[in-house]
Amino acid sequence: MDAMSEEEFFDAGFLDKLRAMFLRLRKRKQLRRRGIQRSPSAGLTREFKDYRHYVRQDDYRSIDWRLYARLERMFVRLYEEVQEFHVHVIVDASASMAQPFGEKRRNALRLAVALSYLGLVSGHRVSLYAMRDRITGLLPAQKGQGNIQRMVEALRNLEFDGATRLRQGLASFRPGRQRYGVIFVLSDLIGQNPDLVDDAVRNMGGWPGESHLIHIFHPWEQSPELEGEVELVDVETGEGRKMWLTRQDLQRYTDSFNAYLRVAERACLSRQVDYLAWRTDGPFDEFFLELLGRGSVLAGKA
Template identity: 30%
Template structure:
């Protein structure tokens, strides 16, 4: 096996025995991720091309079918092999395939500081960057945290030589304090900068007062396939509710006093399940995917078992 992270720049040729490429992912994970791709379900625009050859950056064409030649067609699309046999001109038709844009949206709000959720989001964002760049797809990373319309971002970047730039940005993501930006506002701001169809990977706990339905509708209408990854800590997935508790909302400081009862934990699990089913339905109804990740789970198991089993990575 080639032990190098290959790139179009000598700076990217770092061996597994040399310096760690990023503090977020071990070098052996990076090498395994090189061979994986984000499993987008739709890449074709379903347009047939044959009348003219357009010089359009970031796109390619794949043969689809034939049709009869008519006056005015571009002769560059005539299949001359068929013409030599049948003495009749046919035009080759193509699917026009646009380059898939990969947008990674990282929630860095206050609630993500709990139980290592932000660190897990950074690790997954770094992994998606590797998969995208090594598939020669343009990759952008946006992060939102404060209740403003400002987003930090990097990209779109292409090529393996961009790996260090993207990883450094992801490493330096910091959580906001004193609030959060609703995801629908963050998406509105992001789409003012973003151009092109593809996928959006949302890394968030989705513990928000924002309108997730509007968020997903906006992304879907922009031609972005939704990969919604909910990141929760073990205490959120299975909390200890055996005594009276005072809960403090880390984003708006609201206080809720909870009295332990026999069925309290069951009610919590029921609510959590319903909440996750709602997010999953919102994503899947728009052709997207949903996945819940435990921030305490072994990272290798998440990337190479859970994400492959759920067909996020192939």
């Protein structure tokens, strides 16, 4: 499916809303610390922390000579080792994410922009990917909030087509180990039976860092309004099937769908992967804050 127009992608002031949400997070002390945080892990950098008086054993190269010129006393600069996170945002780009319910595509892209924005303004590196039968990069890793428009354009031009092979796709992903990874997979999980979901999540559980699976679905996919003779067509494969549906059939379908949600959640919990189901009729702001309030290092710690 073709790229989205800017009007379809964002309503007016969407980035302004993101900035407002970021400020709300700061006020709630979820972002009390900067994006560069203390960590004993790989990917360390140095960040200025404080001053103290110079003593004879100190390395003279650490003296702040500008401060000496002002105060005529010698101070050394103290640093702490800190860590930058690498945020990976993986968007399911299969046909079912865009057809017949474009809300799934729109919500996934908006969430990808929001996560990218939060990562960039917090000082992290951010990478974007598309997932079909494998995961491919959309842009090299970006850093600095000045790059948000580049990421917006990459997502806006992303084409949604073909089928997703969740297990193969996630198995192909190899996040680097130089920096702590914070990984978000945004998918509708269409076409995956429970056994395949468990296998796919097993790959996520082996990734270094923190992993999140965001399961996006339309209300109609949970409780379809159909009855009588219908023809259902798989938008990813083109296969169709005619059938007669009763209310009892629809109830059994809804029960099976809800059971599928529970299976996916249990599979994630058993692998220490955060799982969050998102119906597209839910408010974006509330969902985004709920996602970050679930303990992600991307939101900081209160």
